[in-house]
Amino acid sequence: MASAVLTAILSPLIVSGLQQKSWRKQKLTEMRFQAFQAAISAINAYAADAMDTDLQCAKKSYQGREMAVAIRPETTAAMDSARYLVRSFFSDAVYALYDRAMRTEISIMSTPNASFEGAREQAVLAMAEELRIRPKGRSGR
Numbered sequence: 646m647a648s649a650v651l652t653a654i655l656s657p658l659i660v661s662g663l664q665q666k667s668w669r670k671q672k673l674t675e676m677r678f679q680a681f682q683a684a685i686s687a688i689n690a691y692a693a694d695a696m697d698t699d700l701q702c703a704k705k706s707y708q709g710r711e712m713a714v715a716i717r718p719e720t721t722a723a724m725d726s727a728r729y730l731v732r733s734f735f736s737d738a739v740y741a742l743y744d745r746a747m748r749t750e751i752s753i754m755s756t757p758n759a760s761f762e763g764a765r766e767q768a769v770l771a772m773a774e775e776l777r778i779r780p781k782g783r784s785g786r
Contacts, residue, residue: 674776680730681772684743687727688765690720695751695758714751735775742768 694700694716704715716724724747731743746764773779 677734677776680727680734681776683723684727684731684772685769687720687723688743688746688768690723691716691747692751692758692761692765694720696753696756698753701753731772735772739768739771739775742771 691714695714700715700717704711728744728747732740735743742764746761746768749761749764751758751761
């Protein structure tokens with residue numbers, strides 16, 4: 646009788662604790678995936694801006710200095726946000742790859758931008774690997 650009462654009291658507590666642990670892990674996974682999506686959106690927006698002839702022809706200067714690549718304010722905001730998200734939710738090694746990709750030179754004057762494309766691919770694949778997402782055709786990585 647005592648064991649039945651003890652089981653009736655402890656079972657819901659144990660189940661509740663396991664559910665909470667599972668929920669936290671799922672929530673972290675969702676947040677990491679959102680960071681991944683934000684990072685991809687930001688780096689793609691940066692590449693799109695860099696290849697936009699109208700935007701690049703309309704570069705403005707400040708105190709005699711011109712930006713290497715003209716980017717829209719919303720791209721700058723997305724890049725800043727993504728950088729912090731990658732820094733927060735991924736390893737230092739993945740952040741270094743993402744940061745390197747965002748700092749790799751890209752120019753409308755040097756198409757194709759093989760260095761940038763290679764750095765972008767490395768960063769995306771590294772993030773996908775940490776998320777345990779197997780990119781199609783790359784199951785061996």
